[in-house]
Amino acid sequence: MNSIDLLGLLVYFAILIVIGYRSAKKVSGSSDFAVAGNKIIWPVLFATLAASFLGGGASMGRAGKSFDDGYAFMFAASAFPIATVLAGLYIAPRLKRYTNAQTVGDIMAHHFGSGARLFTGIFSLVFCIGILGAQALAVGTVFHAILGIEVSTGIIIGMAVVLLYSTVGGMWAVIQTDVVQFLMLAVFLPLTMLIGIHDLGGPAALVERLPEAHFSIMGDYSFGMFLSLFIAFLLGETLVPPYTQRALSAPDSRHARLGYTVAGGFGFLFYFVSATIGLIALVLYPNITPDQAMPTLIRDALPIGITGLVLASLLAVVMSTADSYLNSAAVIFVGDIYKPFIEPDVSDKKRLCIERVVNLLIGLGAVIFALYATSIVDALLMSYALWAPTILLPFVFAVLFNLRCSRSAIAAMLAGALMTIGWKWGPFDLQATTGLTALIAGVIANIAVFTLVYRLFRAAPDIGATSHVQ
Amino acid sequence: MTAFAFALYAVSAISVITAVGVGIASWRFYRDN
Numbered sequence: 001m002n003s004i005d006l007l008g009l010l011v012y013f014a015i016l017i018v019i020g021y022r023s024a025k026k027v028s029g030s031s032d033f034a035v036a037g038n039k040i041i042w043p044v045l046f047a048t049l050a051a052s053f054l055g056g057g058a059s060m061g062r063a064g065k066s067f068d069d070g071y072a073f074m075f076a077a078s079a080f081p082i083a084t085v086l087a088g089l090y091i092a093p094r095l096k097r098y099t100n101a102q103t104v105g106d107i108m109a110h111h112f113g114s115g116a117r118l119f120t121g122i123f124s125l126v127f128c129i130g131i132l133g134a135q136a137l138a139v140g141t142v143f144h145a146i147l148g149i150e151v152s153t154g155i156i157i158g159m160a161v162v163l164l165y166s167t168v169g170g171m172w173a174v175i176q177t178d179v180v181q182f183l184m185l186a187v188f189l190p191l192t193m194l195i196g197i198h199d200l201g202g203p204a205a206l207v208e209r210l211p212e213a214h215f216s217i218m219g220d221y222s223f224g225m226f227l228s229l230f231i232a233f234l235l236g237e238t239l240v241p242p243y244t245q246r247a248l249s250a251p252d253s254r255h256a257r258l259g260y261t262v263a264g265g266f267g268f269l270f271y272f273v274s275a276t277i278g279l280i281a282l283v284l285y286p287n288i289t290p291d292q293a294m295p296t297l298i299r300d301a302l303p304i305g306i307t308g309l310v311l312a313s314l315l316a317v318v319m320s321t322a323d324s325y326l327n328s329a330a331v332i333f334v335g336d337i338y339k340p341f342i343e344p345d346v347s348d349k350k351r352l353c354i355e356r357v358v359n360l361l362i363g364l365g366a367v368i369f370a371l372y373a374t375s376i377v378d379a380l381l382m383s384y385a386l387w388a389p390t391i392l393l394p395f396v397f398a399v400l401f402n403l404r405c406s407r408s409a410i411a412a413m414l415a416g417a418l419m420t421i422g423w424k425w426g427p428f429d430l431q432a433t434t435g436l437t438a439l440i441a442g443v444i445a446n447i448a449v450f451t452l453v454y455r456l457f458r459a460a461p462d463i464g465a466t467s468h469v470q
Numbered sequence: 471m472t473a474f475a476f477a478l479y480a481v482s483a484i485s486v487i488t489a490v491g492v493g494i495a496s497w498r499f500y501r502d503n
Contacts, residue, residue: 026503039503041495041499043491043492043495043496043499044492044495044496044499046492047492047496176496176500179492179493179496182489182492183489183492183493186485186486186488186489186492187485187486187489189485190481190482190485190486191482193478193482194478194479194482197478202475203472203474203475203478204472204475207472207474215474266485266488269481269484269485270485272477272481273481273482273485276478
């Protein structure tokens with residue numbers, strides 16, 4: 001790498017650390033660490049939410065899939081931005097009714113009692129640590145692909161910076177660094193796409209040199225396959241803890257609604273850019289592996305000086321997702337497990353101190369898993385398949401319809417989890433037999449059991465909720 | 471210009487303009503907080 005490029009990269013890291021240091025002065029209590037004092041206006045909320053959900057999957061992953069399958073995967077994955085827009089219109093504004101809420105567990109506790117909070121808290125924690133471990137691996141992969149250094153060295157350098165600013169600055173630092181990271185990915189990845197198109201000889205050359213199926217909506221997918229992917233993206237990651245935490249950071253429902261819906265809209269644009277980069281790489285470098293599509297284009301097609309900035313943008317994409325999940329994991333542990341079940345009378349000062357220590361420990365744990373035990377990261381990532389079939393729908397129903405029945409939520413979560421696990425990892429290949437994916441089977445079980453038990457045992461929630469509806 | 475070419479340039483332009491808008495709004499936000 002050229003020294004000018006290296007300088008760009010170092011400047012980027014220095015900016016993140018300075019932001020972390022300055023943010024530490026704003027963090028005087030737990031609400032600053034968890035939801036930035038509920039002060040985040042919608043343009044900032046939009047940028048931090050977009051930077052969080054546009055991670056390694058939405059960039060390098062999407063480019064790799066379009067390298068293989070054309071735009072079809074992008075169209076299927078567009079269900080996620082659709083879900084984000086819908087969440088912005090119907091869910092995010094309602095979340096501002098829960099004063100003092102910092103986590104999904106706070107809201108679940110309000111509607112379904114402390115058992116639902118514990119289940120949600122433990123599950124959310126595992127989920128966040130799994131994604132964090134995967135993002136740590138992605139940080140190392142980006143370093144390796146562009147700089148040629150060892151993946152392990154890349155993980156240590158990148159995650160050390162993330163740990164530093166997120167531990168001292170909490171949500172304030174995460175949000176501010178997310179904005180910097182958003183600006184970089186919003187400018188430099190489209191620039192990479194345009195330079196790549198120029199190297200090809202223009203958009204017409206790209207269209208001429210690829211099969212027509214690469215530009216169609218469903219490509220070579222069957223209708224069933226496309227629909228399964230669409231549903232997986234519609235539900236799989238919607239309103240996961242860090243995204244919900246963003247809505248709770250807004251000062252009021254208007255800011256929450258605007259931040260969410262604009263972020264969803266931007267998701268469509270970014271998916272298109274990532275997928276097009278994959279297609280450009282397919283024409284320019286047909287013999288590389290799909291996951292190298294984006295890093296290879298950045299390394300080989302961009303001029304000196306720009307490469308370092310775009311590498312920093314690619315790191316920004318991954319690091320902004322990692323810091324969000326890290327912050328959420330710490331906040332969830334303290335808010336949903338430590339405070340309600342271990343030390344209910346914990347002072348705000350001690351709570352902040354514990355959040356910082358847990359933030360550091362979880363980050364170190366994720367780095368160790370990524371370095372020495374990727375099988376643990378894989379195991380934790382299994383929780384990714386369980387978010388929609390367990391927590392998402394009871395959470396959405398509760399917020400939309402103000403439902404209160406602890407038995408229905410817990411029964412539905414267990415039913416959804418058991419169905420998904422049995423379907424996906426059980427002895428029979430039920431997906432091949434029925435054509436239904438584990439996610440869809442789990443969601444059906446979740447809804448059916450929730451509805452049935454709610455009708456049977458509709459009742460007031462347990463005492464112990466810490467958030468209050470205005 | 472084909473619709474595809476228009477989409478490529480339009481998406482890039484919107485993305486950069488959005489970044490500028492977010493940058494200005496964020497700067498004001500941090501200045502006031």
